[in-house]
Amino acid sequence: MLPVVVVHGGAGSVPKERSAGARQGVCAAARAGYVVLQGGGSSMDAVVEAVTQLENNSMFNAGCGSVLNIKGEVEMDALVMDGQTLASGAVVAVRNIANPIQLSRLVMEKTSHVCLATQGANQFAESMCVPQVQPESLITDYARMRWRQNLVPDTTPVEQQVGKMGTVGAVAVDVHGNVACATSTGGIPNKMEGRVGDTPCIGCGGYADNSVGAVSTTGEGEAIMKVTLARLVLFYMERGQSAEAGSDAALAYMKSRVEGLGGVVTVDPRGHWAARFSTAQMSWAAVQEDTLHCGVEVGEHLTQNIN
Numbered sequence: 320m321l322p323v324v325v326v327h328g329g330a331g332s333v334p335k336e337r338s339a340g341a342r343q344g345v346c347a348a349a350r351a352g353y354v355v356l357q358g359g360g361s362s363m364d365a366v367v368e369a370v371t372q373l374e375n376n377s378m379f380n381a382g383c384g385s386v387l388n389i390k391g392e393v394e395m396d397a398l399v400m401d402g403q404t405l406a407s408g409a410v411v412a413v414r415n416i417a418n419p420i421q422l423s424r425l426v427m428e429k430t431s432h433v434c435l436a437t438q439g440a441n442q443f444a445e446s447m448c449v450p451q452v453q454p455e456s457l458i459t460d461y462a463r464m465r466w467r468q469n470l471v472p473d474t475t476p477v478e479q480q481v482g483k484m485g486t487v488g489a490v491a492v493d494v495h496g497n498v499a500c501a502t503s504t505g506g507i508p509n510k511m512e513g514r515v516g517d518t519p520c521i522g523c524g525g526y527a528d529n530s531v532g533a534v535s536t537t538g539e540g541e542a543i544m545k546v547t548l549a550r551l552v553l554f555y556m557e558r559g560q561s562a563e564a565g566s567d568a569a570l571a572y573m574k575s576r577v578e579g580l581g582g583v584v585t586v587d588p589r590g591h592w593a594a595r596f597s598t599a600q601m602s603w604a605a606v607q608e609d610t611l612h613c614g615v616e617v618g619e620h621l622t623q624n625i626n
């Protein structure tokens with residue numbers, strides 16, 4: 320059954336005209352992650368590769384293509400976690416880093432800390448020779464158009480915009496049964512400057528523990544934080560539920576307890592996996608045993624041999 324990689328391109332409502340691009344993007348990222356696993360790479364290598372591809376794809380709300388804060392600026396959050404050691408790394412509100420997920424991994428591997436924010440994260444990036452880009456280079460016309468629309472009072476409430484451009488994430492199990500997760504986002508549209516969502520917080524935007532599995536989340540960040548969604552999925556799995564049932568139970572709890580909507584991708588250490596959501600749509604893809612799985616709509620599950 321091993322190995323497997325599962326990715327998401329954000330839960331919410333995927334506008335019709337962006338659905339094909341989102342599907343293509345998640346499929347390409349899942350395949351890229353799987354190539355890493357097939358080459359003997361670790362689950363951490365695979366999730367970072369998959370999320371890097373999604374950050375570089377301007378279809379998604381991460382890296383280039385991130386949504387903008389109220390001032391029209393990019394502020395991105397990202398998280399990685401390694402299920403073997405429980406090591407994790409995160410960056411918060413970074414502005415001029417093309418791939419925040421890679422910087423998160425460096426925080427995990429090269430510092431004694433778990434999370435670095437704003438200028439501190441930038442100074443660290445510099446010390447690691449991570450190139451800094453012009454913040455404007457991460458802003459797409461689409462993101463700027465949405466930002467402008469959202470400035471008009473009452474026309475497009477921010478809640479309705481959540482997920483229209485999706486956060487990205489991945490989970491994987493490698494040939495040794497090690498699990499990992501990675502999640503990266505520009506946050507929610509027109510957020511206050513300095514707003515930190517669920518994504519960089521362990522247990523919320525993601526969690527990975529070899530003893531139970533790994534999860535990457537997406538959706539309404541404030542709701543996700545209230546129920547620590549990623550850890551909640553694993554809690555249900557610890558109590559005997561499958562990856563799929565645990566994901567559904569946690570999403571149902573978030574909906575009933577705090578009226579929050581979202582989505583998750585989940586694996587257990589044996590390679591069972593799930594991509595589940597309570598929103599209208601979520602683009603997702605998985606590769607296992609040379610089969611590519613993907614979907615966007617509720618109940619949609621397409622498969623294709625990748626050879």
Ligand SMILES: NC(=O)C[C@H](N)C(=O)O
Binds near residue numbers: 505
């Ligand atoms: N679309 C998303 O998943 C947004 C992200 N969870 C946040 O609140 O920052």
